[in-house]
Amino acid sequence: MVNSDDIIIARDLVKKFGDFTANDHLTFSVKKGEVFGFLGANGAGKTTAIKVLCGLSYPTSGELTVSGYNIYTHREKIKQNIGYMSQKFSLYEDLSIVENIHFYAGIYGLSNKVIRERTEELIGMLDLQNVRNKLIKDLPLGWKQKISFSVAIFHRPSVVFLDEPTSGVDPITRRQFWQMIYDAAHSGITVFVTTHYMDEAEYCDRVSIMVDGKIVALDTPLNLMRLNDSVNMEGVFLKLARQ
Amino acid sequence: MNSEIMVEARDLCKNYGTVTALDHVSFSVNKAELFGFIGPDGAGKTTLLRILATMLKPDTGTVRIGEYDAVNDYRKIRNMIGYMPGKFSLYQDLTVEENLQFFAGIFGSTIKDNYYLINDIYDQISPFKNRQAGKLSGGMKQKLALSCAMIHKPDLLLLDEPTTGVDAVSRKEFWEMLRKRKEDGITIIVSTPYMDEAGKCDRVALFQNSKILSTDTPENITANYGSVLFAVRTSNMYTLIHDLKYCPTVRSAHSFGQYIHYTDKEINATMSDIEYYLRGKGHSEIEIRQIDATVEDCFMRLMLND
Numbered sequence: 404m405v406n407s408d409d410i411i412i413a414r415d416l417v418k419k420f421g422d423f424t425a426n427d428h429l430t431f432s433v434k435k436g437e438v439f440g441f442l443g444a445n446g447a448g449k450t451t452a453i454k455v456l457c458g459l460s461y462p463t464s465g466e467l468t469v470s471g472y473n474i475y476t477h478r479e480k481i482k483q484n485i486g487y488m489s490q491k492f493s494l495y496e497d498l499s500i501v502e503n504i505h506f507y508a509g510i511y512g513l514s515n516k517v518i519r520e521r522t523e524e525l526i527g528m529l530d531l532q533n534v535r536n537k538l539i540k541d542l543p544l545g546w547k548q549k550i551s552f553s554v555a556i557f558h559r560p561s562v563v564f565l566d567e568p569t570s571g572v573d574p575i576t577r578r579q580f581w582q583m584i585y586d587a588a589h590s591g592i593t594v595f596v597t598t599h600y601m602d603e604a605e606y607c608d609r610v611s612i613m614v615d616g617k618i619v620a621l622d623t624p625l626n627l628m629r630l631n632d633s634v635n636m637e638g639v640f641l642k643l644a645r646q
Numbered sequence: 647m648n649s650e651i652m653v654e655a656r657d658l659c660k661n662y663g664t665v666t667a668l669d670h671v672s673f674s675v676n677k678a679e680l681f682g683f684i685g686p687d688g689a690g691k692t693t694l695l696r697i698l699a700t701m702l703k704p705d706t707g708t709v710r711i712g713e714y715d716a717v718n719d720y721r722k723i724r725n726m727i728g729y730m731p732g733k734f735s736l737y738q739d740l741t742v743e744e745n746l747q748f749f750a751g752i753f754g755s756t757i758k759d760n761y762y763l764i765n766d767i768y769d770q771i772s773p774f775k776n777r778q779a780g781k782l783s784g785g786m787k788q789k790l791a792l793s794c795a796m797i798h799k800p801d802l803l804l805l806d807e808p809t810t811g812v813d814a815v816s817r818k819e820f821w822e823m824l825r826k827r828k829e830d831g832i833t834i835i836v837s838t839p840y841m842d843e844a845g846k847c848d849r850v851a852l853f854q855n856s857k858i859l860s861t862d863t864p865e866n867i868t869a870n871y872g873s874v875l876f877a878v879r880t881s882n883m884y885t886l887i888h889d890l891k892y893c894p895t896v897r898s899a900h901s902f903g904q905y906i907h908y909t910d911k912e913i914n915a916t917m918s919d920i921e922y923y924l925r926g927k928g929h930s931e932i933e934i935r936q937i938d939a940t941v942e943d944c945f946m947r948l949m950l951n952d
């Protein structure tokens with residue numbers, strides 16, 4: 404069944420490296436405006452799957468459309484219609500806040516007028532007027548993460564991929580960050596997120612758990628807890644993730 | 647110095663130019679204690695562990711490790727500690743086994759002598775013992791680094807964020823292993839940004855903005871939270887956090903998974919008071935329970951200083 408509201412549709416997606424199967428027949432779909440948690444132990448195949456979903460590598464077999472574009476025929480279109488943020492690679496440390504915004508916006512081909520307008524809007528929203536020309540390396544980690552997320556959705560992508568976005572962030576900033584995620588989802592942006600914080604898994608609309616390249620569970624956090632007889636997602640994860 | 651104490655740090659300060667990394671930090675760690683520094687990135691944890699590892703000198707203040715001074719007797723101290731930095735620092739072009747042999751060798755020990763210490767983690771990477779360390783996955787690099795830090799049977803093990811980026815299952819196994827090493831008599835100091843790991847330590851120091859906010863057992867920290875804490879859930883979580891944050895008598899409201907943790911300024915506030923307020927805001931399927939505070943609740947209260 405193809406629902407026009409589905410931003411990501413993956414069917415029997417396989418990715419092999421030699422004789423090693425990193426992603427083994429992944430089938431799932433993610434709706435518009437949904438916050439989708441993509442969980443799994445280290446080495447389960449999450450990063451490989453995200454690279455395929457972002458159009459950075461081709462699947463070995465299977466079907467995939469992201470934002471209506473087919474991975475085999477419109478890989479570049481997929482890249483233009485998604486946003487990406489990770490803990491490791493986010494912003495250029497030796498550029499200022501505004502320079503980073505302009506750089507990323509320029510890459511996505513936004514016009515100067517749009518860039519100017521949205522930059523002012525963003526600087527206002529994040530309350531950065533006084534630090535707009537500061538270098539990224541001089542900012543606290545929590546600010547970097549928030550700016551990094553804002554930059555990742557600056558070109559209004561249909562889906563944003565967040566790879567462990569809150570790793571190492573203090574508990575207050577972590578919650579503010581999730582508020583930004585909710586706001587983005589409410590504005591219609593689909594959020595695809597990985598995390599090792601199990602309380603954050605509970606903030607997702609739906610969660611998938613990957614084990615050895617396969618998706619072994621996919622449901623709302625509440626249903627997963629009921630099915631696995633657990634009071635929280637930590638319990639679910641500990642039960643399923645090492646089989 | 648008390649013979650039960652392994653580490654005694656007094657009034658440590660460290661600045662990098664105009665940036666303060668440590669601001670009058672004092673603490674002590676007992677022998678065979680599992681001691682945690684809990685705090686976000688940038689709090690100063692790495693600077694502190696580097697000073698304890700004698701890799702860095704404090705601007706002011708003193709550290710004693712066992713009977714030695716960290717600045718004057720650093721050679722003695724380096725023989726008795728095992729240090730695992732946050733950044734992978736083994737030889738990338740040596741194999742797994744060669745790295746381990748190297749670290750055992752420079753301390754005049756052998757893998758065989760102390761294999762029992764690393765048995766439960768090294769077992770998981772030994773199938774790859776002929777692979778170059780640089781070509782291991784992140785999780786395996788961490789296991790190898792820890793093995794190398796322990797293979798000479800140190801008195802004191804210093805672990806800088808060993809579980810960052812590690813999944814919940816591996817983290818659980820990791821802490822079970824640390825507990826065993828503590829029972830072998832090794833003193834362990836570990837830093838982590840994961841608040842839920844505080845409960846695995848004998849004592850913790852909560853660390854934020856270059857300062858220790860509180861040092862105690864996790865049980866005492868949570869017992870001293872100081873107000874009645876409620877977990878609240880309704881059918882509309884998106885508006886619930888907003889409605890609780892703007893409740894006229896709110897003291898704090900923070901998301902915790904599927905619940906909001908709420909405290910009220912009114913000491914006598916009851917569950918029915920909160921329920922009444924939420925019904926007025928149009929909430930239904932209201933669930934409210936009184937709960938014990940977690941270390942994360944306490945950390946946020948100390949951070950916000952309220």
